[in-house]
Amino acid sequence: MKRIVLLVAAPAALMLAAGNPASAHPAPGYRCFFGNLHAHTRYSDGESTPDTAYAYARDVAGIHIQALTEHNNGGIGYSITPANYQNLLLVADTITSPGRFVALAGQELGSIGSSGFGHLNVWETPGLWAYNNSDLLGCYSWLMAQRQPAMFNHPDSNWASNFNDLYFYPDYDDAISLLEVVNHNTLYENSYLRALAKGWHVGASANQDNHSRTWGTRTGSAGTALTGVWADTLTKPAVLEALRSRRTFAMLCKPIGEKFQLSLTADGRWMGERYLRQPGRCTLQVTASSPDSIFSKLYLYRDGVIADSTMPNLNVVSWRIELDAGIGSHYYFVKALQRGGGRGWTSPAFVEVAPKRDDDLVVTWPTPVADQGARIAFTPLDGATRVTAEIFNLAGARVWRAVSADPAASIRWDGRDAQGRPMPNGIYLIIVEQAGPAQTKTSKGKTMVSR
Amino acid sequence: MKRFVPLLLVATMCATAGAQNSAVLYWNLPTTPSQLAYGAGTLVMAGEPQGSAANPASLADVKWRSLATAGVQWWGGVFGGSVAATLPVGKRSGTAAVTAGYWGLGAITAYDERGNPLGSVSAQAVCGGVHYGRRLFGGLSAGAGAVFSNLVLPQRSDLGLAFTAGMHYRWRFLSASLLARDLGPKYPVNAAGRGKLPSALTAGVRSSFWGERIAAGLQLEARDGERPYPVAALEAAPVPLVTARLGYSGERDRPEMSPLGAGIAVRTTGRQDFAVEYGYRSYGRLGRVQALSLGIRF
Structure with a gap:
């Protein structure tokens, strides 16, 4: 159309x-x-x-x-x-x-x-x-x-x-x-x-x-x-x-x-x-x-x-x-x-x-994530000035975190932890927080690492 | 309270790297209510076969057959379950335990680099182990266990193996344990790119008093690549057959995990003991975790 x-x-x-x-x-x-x-x-x-x-x-x-x-x-x-x-x-x-x-x-x-x-x-x-x-x-x-x-x-x-x-x-x-x-x-x-x-x-x-x-x-x-x-x-x-x-x-x-x-x-x-x-x-x-x-x-x-x-x-x-x-x-x-x-x-x-089916969904492109890493995509919040992305393993340990001042762009994750080590295969949870002057929006998603 | 005399065990910390490379991540994730409530403190406060198996040296104190099954609702659409059994081998031959677990890690939409949906992918993990403990002399016993965890992903799987060895000492109402856990080959054993296992050293004490109506444990947990942290656990039976549990974890590497876990157990006693247990812990923004189990001791 x-x-x-x-x-x-x-x-x-x-x-x-x-x-x-x-x-x-x-x-x-x-x-x-x-x-x-x-x-x-x-x-x-x-x-x-x-x-x-x-x-x-x-x-x-x-x-x-x-x-x-x-x-x-x-x-x-x-x-x-x-x-x-x-x-x-x-x-x-x-x-x-x-x-x-x-x-x-x-x-x-x-x-x-x-x-x-x-x-x-x-x-x-x-x-x-x-x-x-x-x-x-x-x-x-x-x-x-x-x-x-x-x-x-x-x-x-x-x-x-x-x-x-x-x-x-x-x-x-x-x-x-x-x-x-x-x-x-x-x-x-x-x-x-x-x-x-x-x-x-x-x-x-x-x-x-x-x-x-x-x-x-x-x-x-x-x-x-x-x-x-x-x-x-x-x-x-x-x-x-x-x-x-x-x-x-x-x-x-x-x-x-x-x-x-x-x-x-x-x-x-x-x-x-x-x-x-x-x-x-x-x-x-x-x-x-x-x-x-x-x-x-x-x-x-x-x-x-x-x-x-x-x-x-x-x-x-x-x-x-x-x-x-x-x-x-x-x-x-x-x-x-x-x-x-x-x-x-x-x-x-x-x-x-970003995917339409869920307003609060976070996804990675590609999924599963391999050696090349991925981009973290999410539904943007109008007026956001700061975006924080965090990745947790299933045990609840935060393995990676990034802060972006560009709220309109996806965030790149290289598939490594905060120390630069390749993340092992498995399931990870992503939390994206978009902060604006009037409101804050938290979105969650799950991704898979498979090398 | 006089009977509650904590022992101090000095642990030598072994250190490598790669805390996230645990071969037995899915084995170590709690599936039972007491594991959920106590966290790592389950190792000195085991009440069900799964917990006893995690501390094989303490199996020497288990003189009954038991069978338990548990299910846990994790955050992120993940579900887990386990079954475990303990079996005294003979009067002087110690006690063995077997465990098996399953984790359904959920389905995720797959995407290519440009974000085009490619359908759905799912993952699961199976894990299990055999464990054995026996008394050496006096109140001193020793135990060992071998566990595996197999992560099944689309078109591949990651197999991990790990071993546990420990000592356990019991004197009247007091017991103390020293464990070296997650020892083993690099992980995954079936892949070219493998990481060191983040082994852990655990030292802890447990005491019960007031006619076993109250029990408390204190433990120090040190895992490679993570900061050592204390764990405390308290179990109280204010009324017969009902036990309330409270656990505290000083772990700081899991910022969303609540330091407090809680649970409750209802038991029937008789020729066979039945137990229904429930455990809960919050993981903050990640979600909440709750577990339910059913056990029989005979």
């Missing part, structure tokens, strides 16, 4: 200008900025200097965000040196002009050689990763500690191990926030779908991977790759927050220079968010706008499969979809096609629907 409402607004009324942050875009709360998050200079294997690259992206390409992500190969070959990285950070800070342009300093980690795991971008870390060609988990662990956004670059099985075939490690889910759906002229849509299907919570990004003097303007037959970033202001902290929150979309602009805006909200929450909700109808809101190019088709993907589509043939589209969100964990994203060849992919909205 779906109800689709297609709203059309007059383009003139919206005063859209793709090169200008679109305050008139229907999606409220944030403004759209355009960025290129993957590029190089001669600090590794590119051309020219960082200050030239940033200035080019700002003044010639006319984009709002430019990241330089020099290779970090541990000093081998074209790797950036620690001194140059510190200089890159300094230059990026100097060139950044709040409200006009944000320059990000980053590094491209890893190797695509035969023993490497692939390439990852991370931005604005204080130092370089101590390079280890094959230590993927060590790299994830380091990224987690940095608390900065990171991205799977050009994820393709043709490249080395491709992050162990994009194997999902729940403990490192927070290490990576984005995935390059487009790298210059190459699409990695299948990798995007595979990463999401495996469990990664990643958003969409499209970048140019510049190695020559084309920062922000590199174009191929498929178009010009750019990342749309929805941030509240054009400042470095706001942009980094948006990247961490996956409030992004990937776009291939075609014809050249035809940037567009694309956004998705689910139940009023922005794409990229992970949230728990009660069973019922889920409302998705898609907005797409372009100064001139016509959107010929929009596809809604649900859990990797096209669930709906529309053919607006307009350059400003507001598409509202209502559907029954089944119990479980789902992700939704939108792919947009333009008549001129432009394409876009939103980041997913990650929706977790």
Whole structure:
């Protein structure tokens, strides 16, 4: 049962200008900025200097965000040196002009050689990763500690191990926030779908991977790759927050220079968010706008499969979809096609629907719990500000406890006790307490560990 | 009260790790009213075959045949039950006991990683043991027991084995016990990933006075990976045939468990003794636990 409402607004009324942050875009709360998050200079294997690259992206390409992500190969070959990285950070800070342009300093980690795991971008870390060609988990662990956004670059099985075939490690889910759906002229849509299907919570990004003097303007037959970033202001902290929150979309602009805006909200929450909700109808809101190019088709993907589509043939589209969100964990994203060849992919909205049959029920996904641990899902309490989850064995001993300040998200349990030991097989009781200013709700559930 | 002279037994604590890896978790969970009321204190206050079997050294004092069955309603939709029997082997050969237990751990909805329901899964555990105690000389006796617990999960089971050895001394109205429990191989014995058994050392005393109308026990329980804690138990028969029970546990590793447990027993005496017992303990937010048993002594 779906109800689709297609709203059309007059383009003139919206005063859209793709090169200008679109305050008139229907999606409220944030403004759209355009960025290129993957590029190089001669600090590794590119051309020219960082200050030239940033200035080019700002003044010639006319984009709002430019990241330089020099290779970090541990000093081998074209790797950036620690001194140059510190200089890159300094230059990026100097060139950044709040409200006009944000320059990000980053590094491209890893190797695509035969023993490497692939390439990852991370931005604005204080130092370089101590390079280890094959230590993927060590790299994830380091990224987690940095608390900065990171991205799977050009994820393709043709490249080395491709992050162990994009194997999902729940403990490192927070290490990576984005995935390059487009790298210059190459699409990695299948990798995007595979990463999401495996469990990664990643958003969409499209970048140019510049190695020559084309920062922000590199174009191929498929178009010009750019990342749309929805941030509240054009400042470095706001942009980094948006990247961490996956409030992004990937776009291939075609014809050249035809940037567009694309956004998705689910139940009023922005794409990229992970949230728990009660069973019922889920409302998705898609907005797409372009100064001139016509959107010929929009596809809604649900859990990797096209669930709906529309053919607006307009350059400003507001598409509202209502559907029954089944119990479980789902992700939704939108792919947009333009008549001129432009394409876009939103980041997913990650929706977790707690079981309906009992308002106070707590469950684990998966059940039984094995080595990978599980997420503790529960029916959220409106207005809750703090959630506490506790796990007890049958003897009544509390074996694990966690406190979350995000009441709208499920809580992850790694299947271990408070001392980090794997919990033995058996039955365990879970108590979740949600505390809000007005009330407290206690929910209980039972789970099984079977390794 | 003069007869109530507690003995002090100094216990040497053995320490490893893995308190949750008990091979005999389901054996150690109480199924009888007295186990529920007294907690670990049952080891010095045993009144029924299940409790006597948990302290095999004290079996030497049991000179009658008995049979008991008990059921317990646990929290979380879990139910348990047990049967136990004691049998004096011969006039000088001590007493044996056999026990068997079953735990229905309930059915749970299975989910995949994305929360898609996959149907229902259930679990249960069976456990049992053989126990033997006999008098050595004077009031001193010794005992040993072997127990197993088998946790049955979908597509696998976990088998645990454990042993108990202990000494028991009885002098008039006083008795004292020293037990080493849950000794044995790593758990589960049939899995590649196995953890050390959290063995336990228990020292306790019991005394009865006022014509056996009041009995009290004091015990120190030390289990690997947990903090040692005291246990006290009191049993009083204010009117004939009716016994009230009260237990106290100083255990702090089970924050929801009430330190107090309570119970009541009604007995008939004659050629055969019958007993109906009830026990209760609160586990706070987890729920309440209550047990009912029926026993015969002959």
